[in-house]
Amino acid sequence: MLLPLEDVADEPAGRLYAVLSLFHGLDGQNTLGSWWGVIAGHVATGGDAVSVRAEVAALLGDVERNVYSLSHKRHNQQALLRRRDEWAKPIFGFGVNDSHPYTSEVFISEAALDSLSALSSILKLAVPEHxxxxxxxxxxxxxxxxxxxxxxxxxxxxxxxxxxxxxxxxxxxxxxxxxxxxxxxxxxxxxxxxxxxxxxxxxxxxxxxxxxxxxxxxxxxxxxxxxxxxxxxxxxxxxxxxxxxxxxxxxxxxxxxxxxxxxxxxxxxxxxxxxxxxxxxxxxxxxxxxxxxxxxxx
Incomplete structure (x- = not known):
């Protein structure tokens, strides 16, 4: 089932959180590519696993750009992005042809999701979008x-x-x-x-x-x-x-x-x-x- 359009966040960290948190709702074991195929059905109306993974990579870039646009005087940009590598793990942390079966929880931790949620609150106030x-x-x-x-x-x-x-x-x-x-x-x-x-x-x-x-x-x-x-x-x-x-x-x-x-x-x-x-x-x-x-x- 697709994520409700009325719940789409008006800043990229919230949208990235919505995607990565889906990994914690998947049961069983599967390859990362197969897990991305499942997630694609929740976040895109016609994209496949590869294209959705690429779009999420671009979304991570949107998050970084928004953070670096924040005022140095009010925000510690490096601290806000300290878990960036964890957010990137399910995107870049495994080979495209990796065929090893994983449980979905290994790709993103609760702590990483919590930090992304906190960042979402900051960006919503500082650099909101439509x-x-x-x-x-x-x-x-x-x-x-x-x-x-x-x-x-x-x-x-x-x-x-x-x-x-x-x-x-x-x-x-x-x-x-x-x-x-x-x-x-x-x-x-x-x-x-x-x-x-x-x-x-x-x-x-x-x-x-x-x-x-x-x-x-x-x-x-x-x-x-x-x-x-x-x-x-x-x-x-x-x-x-x-x-x-x-x-x-x-x-x-x-x-x-x-x-x-x-x-x-x-x-x-x-x-x-x-x-x-x-x-x-x-x-x-x-x-x-x-x-x-x-x-x-x-």
């Missing part, structure tokens, strides 16, 4: 977005009036979004928001370069309209990061992170102002009236 909007139907929305992206990717790949280099660039961005949806329980909602924004920027660039070709511009504006709808749907299920004044956090890195987050929000808002072609307007579904209303506060 989190899930609990009252939203996240699974249904992401399924719908995934299908929309699949259709859009086929349309872009087969567009005869767009230069191949532009089609490849946009298709690659759409594939990244599809991967982020597959691994959203690992990489989080901020990562998903970021890659959608990057895809929209790529489409805007293509739109500027094809403005002289009416047929090409029509196609590109259609793609931008589709991404506009995808952005709106994702905003309905993702709560922007927020830091309370009461935390009293003073970190230059945090200020930079908040500025970047604000810039991302401004970028998303600017995309909403793009006029959608009539084809997009005509293709609105019955739920459009809900999408046109402002998202509720999380």
């Amino acid at each position: 989190g899930p909007r609990r009252e939203a139907d996240i699974v249904a929305t992401l399924d719908e977005v995934y299908d929309m992206l699949g259709r859009l990717k086929l349309e872009v790949a087969n567009a005869p009036d767009i230069p191949e280099v532009a089609r490849v660039r946009i298709t690659q961005q759409l594939m990244v979004i599809l991967e982020r949806i597959t691994y959203v329980r690992l990489r989080g909602f901020s990562s998903l928001v970021s890659v959608v924004q990057n895809a929209a920027i790529q489409v805007e660039i293509v739109a500027e370069r094809t403005i002289a070709e009416r047929s090409a511009t029509k196609s590109v504006l259609g793609w931008l309209g589709a991404l506009h709808e995808i952005i709106r749907k994702i905003e309905l299920i993702a709560v922007p990061p927020f830091v309370g004044v009461a935390t009293g956090i003073a970190s230059r890195s945090l200020e930079t992170g908040l500025a970047s987050g604000a810039a991302a929000r401004i970028g998303l808002e600017s995309l909403k102002k793009v006029e959608k072609p009539k084809e997009i307007e005509a293709g609105k579904n019955n739920g459009q009236s809900q999408l046109d209303s402002p998202p509720s506060e999380g």
